[in-house]
Amino acid sequence: MKIACVGGGPAGLYFSILMKGVAPSHDVTVYERNPAGSTYGWGVTYSESLLRSLHATDPESARAILDSSVRWDRWDYFRGPRTMSDPEGGEGFGIGRQRLLDLLAERARGLGVRIAYEREIADERELADADLVVAGDGAGSRMRERHAVHFGTEVGVGRNxxxxxxxxxxxxxxxxxxxxxxxxxxxxxxxxxxxxxxxxxxxxxxxxxxxxxxxxxxxxxxxxxxxxxxxxxxxxxxxxGQGDAQGSARWLNFRTVSNRTWRRGNLVLAGDAAHTTHYSIGAGTTLALRDAALLAAALLQGPPLPVALARYERQARSAVRSAQRSARYSSQWYENLPRYTDLPLPQMVLLSKLRGYRLVHHLPPKLCYFTHQAAANTVGRIPRAMRRKAARPIS
CATH class of the missing domain: 3.30.9.20 (D-Amino Acid Oxidase; Chain A, domain 2)
Incomplete structure (x- = not known):
């Protein structure tokens, strides 16, 4: 196949790695409108589950990413003079966004992928000889916007x-x-x-x-x-800061992007071009890399192309749907933060950890906290043997 990836972010680069790694005969080019090394942002987060997925699909890039990452296993909270530490917050990893892109680009070039920086592609007709065009050009995707009616693009703007x-x-x-x-x-x-x-x-x-x-x-x-x-x-x-110190800071309102469909002929959306999730759940990079892996897997199962793209969209949508729902509730929790600030800090922290669930937003905060604690204590009193029996699947 002749493949064009528009956008040199995680989705486009990782997809090019997976396709070229499995089938070196593929002709793959990544087009990035910005110069090399000019990405925005600071660092991104990911979880151990993503790391396992990366090891399963391309161990070499997974090892390189891990070697350039830092790890934490504790979560600390400040509220005025009060502080608390939560060692059960879970393990996480962070890596510089530019470092991540450099590693993916290096791996892609090593496999024979061409990367064209400072090359703007706004119309898929510029890539008429490509068998497949992957639009991974971000939340403001120009490729998607040309066909916004077809894709059924909707953009919700956050309050904060x-x-x-x-x-x-x-x-x-x-x-x-x-x-x-x-x-x-x-x-x-x-x-x-x-x-x-x-x-x-x-x-x-x-x-x-x-x-x-x-x-x-x-x-x-x-x-x-x-x-x-x-x-x-x-x-x-x-x-x-990121900008000119004499200019204004780059304050934004989060834009939640969703699309009715992710494909049009041989053009398919991936990463932020297809969907965004509020930064408070830290899933953007993970979902972009997962899109890339699912798209590659769908294509490698075989033609015809329309069937493969439909398979990809169906599988990727399933993962994104729950993430966008959690992200929506998470952003709402922060938009209503004063509702929780009168609670003792440990109670506020617990509800912040539960913010991705709908019930938290409908119960009075104190009732929600004590209901959760009562349920946790009840489960804790169930004998271990009974819990094992209850966990068995029904035959």
Whole structure:
């Protein structure tokens, strides 16, 4: 096959690796509109389950990714002067986004994939000789937008404002900090992605964002103010911006992208072009790599192409559907944060961990907490033998 991947992100690069690795005769080119090494963002997160999947599909790239990652097994929470540590938060991994893309690009080129940087493709007719065109050109995909009516594209815009920043402090855990200001609550998620750097995502309600002057502040002034607000979490280390310090910080409102269908002829969507999930569940990179693996597997099962693409969409949609539902509830939890801030910190933390479930949003917070605890205690009292019996499948 002659394959064109539009977009040099995780989905396009990993798909090219899998296709070229299994069938070297495939002619695969990745087109990326930006220069090499100019990606946005700081670091991305992933779980051990993704790492196992990567090892199963391409062990060489999985080993390279792990070798360039940092790991944590603890979650720390700050709320004003109160702090708590949760050693049961689960294990996680972080890697610099640019480092991840460099590793994938190096692996792809080693297999014979061509990567064309600074090459904008806005119309699949520019790739008329390709048997398959994979649009992995991000949430604002130009390839998708040309056929938005066909794809049934819908974009939902979140209420809260957020900004991606870096920190010169390398956290040794995943960190949450919730701080109350004179204009309302503001919070930060932080996680390491290298031995000397971390990602910090700051979020707040629009009235807090305006009240603190972030709608008109230069990036340099924004960073100084945020460093004071999150001084406990940062422990004297500076925040790092992405833009011109004299310009404004890159505050955004999250855009949830969904599509009625992911395919049109020989054009198929993958990664953020097909779907996005709110950053608070940290699933974007995982889903992009999973899309790539499912698309490659569907194609390798054999022609015809329309059948393979339908198979891919059906399987990938199943994984994305539950992630988007959890992400929707998660973003709603943060949009309604004041509902939970009067709780003792341990109770608030527990409900934050349950935020991906619908029931949390409908029960009064204290009732939800005590209902969960009662259920957990009841299950804990069931004898082990009875639990094993209850877990057996019904024949």
């Amino acid at each position: 404002s957020y900004v991606w920043l870096g920190s010169a402090r390398a956290f040794d855990s995943f960190v949450f900090s919730f701080e109350e200001t004179e204009h309302g609550w503001i919070w930060c998620y932080g996680y390491p992605y290298s031995p000397d750097r971390s990602t910090c995502v700051v979020e707040c309600a629009p009235e807090t964002w305006k009240g603190l002057g972030f709608d008109r502040a230069r990036e340099a002034d924004t960073l100084v103010r945020l460093e004071k607000i999150f001084a406990g979490m940062l422990d004297g280390h500076p925040l790092l």
